Structures are given as C-alpha cells and as structure tokens.
Amino acid sequence: MALIESFSGVRGIYGKDLTESVAIRYAHSYVSFLRSKTGKNSLKVVIGMDSRPSGARIMDHILDIIDANFIKVGILPTPAIELAVRHFNADGGIIITASHNEPFWNGFKFLNPDGSILNEKDMALVIKNSKSLANFHKIQDRNVIEKHDEALRKYSDFVLETVGKENIENIRSSGQKIIIDPNGGAGIIAKNMLEKAGIKVVAVNMDYGEFSRQVEPTEDSMIYLKNIIDESKADFAAGFDCDADRVEILMQNGQFLSGNYILALTVDEILSKIRNPKGQIVVVNDATSNVVRDVADKHGARIKEVEVGETNAVEEMKRCKSVIGGEGSSGGAIIFPSKCRDGILTLFTVLSYVAKKGHKLQKLIEQFPKYFEVRGKIEFGSKKHDGIKKFIKNYYSRKKFEIRETGGIKGGLKIIPSRNSFVWVRASKTESGIFRIIAESDKKEEAEKLLKEAVEIFNKANA
DSSP states (O other), rough: OOEEEEEEEEEEEBBTTTTTTHHHHHHHHHHHHHHHHHHHHHOOEEEEEOHHHHHHHHHHHHHHOOOSSEEEEEOOOHHHHHHHHTTTOSEEEEEEEOOSTTTTEEEEEETTTTSSSOOOOHHHHHHHHHGGOOOOOOOOSEEEEEOHHHHHHHHHHHHHHEEEEHHHHHHHHHHHHHHOOOOOOGGGGHHHHHHTTEEEEESOOOOOOOOOSSSSSSSSHHHHHHHHHHHHSSEEEEETTTTSSEEEEEEEEEOOOHHHHHHHHHHHHHHHTTSSSOOOEEEEETTHHHHHHHHHHHHHOOEEOOOHHHHHHHHHHHHHHHSEEEOTTTOOOEEEOOOSSOHHHHHHHHHHHHHTTTOHHHHHHHHOOOEEEEEEEEOGGGGHHHHHHHHHHHHHHHTTTTTESSSSSSSEEEEEEEEEEEEEEEOOOOOOTTEEEEEESSSSHHHHHHHHHHHHHHHHHHH
C-alpha cells in the first residue's frame, strides 16, 4: 500500500511507506512552508505525538535534521497538542500520529498558528514540495525545549473551563461512574481529568503503547467492555482512538452509541446553553446522520454540510462563527474554541448532559429520533474513480432524486430519496483504493434496501 497523502494528513506503514527519509522530507517541506507564509526565518514549532512506538524514532530524526525552535510536548492527545500551539504562541505544529489506523502505521498532521490542521490548498503545497528535497545533514545543536507538563496542565484546565464551573459541579454531584479504555493511547490522561471532576473511573489498558484491541473504537472492538460494565456497575464505557480526537461509547445495556448520536447529544447540550440558539449554524460533514439535523431544528439552528475532513468543518466553522460542529463518522465533536475534534472534551460534554438531565444515558438516547445506518466498503481501481462517480450520479439523476455534491468530483456525493433517507458515496482519503458507501433511513429495511441498490450500481460502474 502506498503512502496516503491528503488534506487530512500523511499516513503510511512505518518502515515501508513511511520511512525516516520520508518523515524528514515532509517536516522540511512544512517548515519551509511556514517560513514562506510567516516571513520568519526563526520559527517556533510545537512537536508532539501519540503513543505508537515508532513516534519517538520519527521525532528524533526530525529534531536532528530540521532547523527550528522546537517545543517538545511528548505524548499527548491531538487536541492538547493543537492547544499547545496557541498557548505557546507558536508558528505551527507537527503531530506524529496515524490517529485511528493500526499501530504499525504512523503519519503527520501539520498545524496552523491557531492549532487547526492545514487547509487543502496549503497541505497540497507541502505534499508537492516534499517530493524534491534531498541531501539532509544533522544540525550542530538541537534547539528543543521540553514542555510536556505545562501543555498537559493547560489542556486539562482548558477542558474544565470550556465545560464550565457550574456544569462541573453538576457532574461532581451526579455520582456517575464510567469505564475508560484509552487502549494504550494518548487518552490515558483522561483518567486524572475525570477524577478531578468527581467522576468515579474504572480504567483499562492504561500502559502507553500497549494496544489490546483494534485502535479504532468500534462496536466489535469495544463489546468486551460489557462484562466490565456489569461487574463494576458502571453507567457506560468510553473508548478512545490512539490520539484521542475521537471517543465512542458502549452503554450499560450493551448498545453501542454511534458517533452520530454522540454528536447529536453534544449539539443538544451546547445549543441548550446558548441564550438564543436561533440562527446558530451547526457545521457537519455530508455523511452525518439526520439526527443531528433534527436536534439543530429543535433549537431553531441551521445545518451547514461540508465535505468529509476535519479541516473542512473547522474552516467553515470559522467562517460561520459556529460554536459547535463535527463529523458524525467519529465520536469527537468540535466545540468552540477548539479547532479540532476532541474526544475527551466530548466525553465531558456527554457527562454534563447526563448530569443535567438526571437520567441514565441509555434512557436519554431513547428520546432522540431513531435512524438506521448501514455501511459498505468496496475496492476499486483508482483510474476508474471519476467514471464511477459520474455513473452513480447519472443513475440517481434519472430517478429524479435530489443530489448534493461537496468537494467536486473527488468529494462526497449525497443522494436524497426523501427527507429522512440518504445514500452517500465517496472515495476514502485515508485508505487507498477504497470507496465508502453509507445509507441511512428512519426505517431499517429502507436503509438496507438503499445500500444494496447503491452497491449494485457501484459494481456495474466498476466492472
């Protein structure tokens, strides 16, 4: 599998697609980009990573070769590293992470001065310039300052302040007990933060770099936590991916709470705290469930859909001055003033919502509109991409369905047969040669029918 390069970042199998040479070329290209953009020769750059064993080796190579004033924050969640860029008034940041990919992968996220990841145009420039660089030599002296503890304290304070003192007191008095499963990832820091807020925590898989389940917290990878929930009489279990920018939840009854419902709950909580939520814009990607739209409607807010990709949501949130957004495909909301998905802050928001409502989470979720989502993942030849998209679009156009597109021919294609149903297709930008298909409806049979039809049409186009 080749190195995956997109506006979401760079990812590859360490030692095969992502080598030290590739890492150095990318870091050099990014630092050169920052110099050109800022006009500064002497740059201040935050550098941090998730807990993959290869991260430390990649970081050492970058620090040996790249000439910049580095602030090294070590192993921290992605949102904490992004906050550190703002806190230290840095010119940018490098996060060494492959997020939810398996441990033998690694990669990069490159940051703006406000901590957000680069937009598509800027990332394309970094990718292009990384191809023509060679002949690097070790610098004489590393200019590196260690700031892990300060960055961690700042992030912990930021989360608690964002949730708010009154809500933290509600959480403290609610007597909630939860399980957290960071799976050896950067989310390990959540335990102390939760306990500081008065939550009783049962923590599993708390050794950095020791991965006991699939990195992405899915229903299949988290189902084993049901026994721990029963034994400990916990309210629910929360699982993080490796860089803790996403969280997923397994409820007391064994039901897996999808990222769409976590986002819907978070939107409900954030909008309910605003004096006048009418006119607020909730930014989501175009694959997000209609349940989020329904919650926004309840508050008189509007939904704005963008192409899949965190940077697209963040950029649109900036333009709209939005206080809440996210991608339903992962349980990490983007909560102002954050500039990224944040699994830990999202978990605190869920706890605040539960404390305020005074009922168990699974009872509260029953009050949300019910939608059924089914997914497909199909391999395809990259040269056929544009033809496949056009074939699918033409097919549904002939059926007179509403069609929405984001991101042009390479972006999302959303087909809307009715108000409460849709089919969504898009080539993955984190898995090479993969098309993703999502079908959703308020009727399970309809969702399954829509997916089956879409797969059949895709196969005809791909033949």
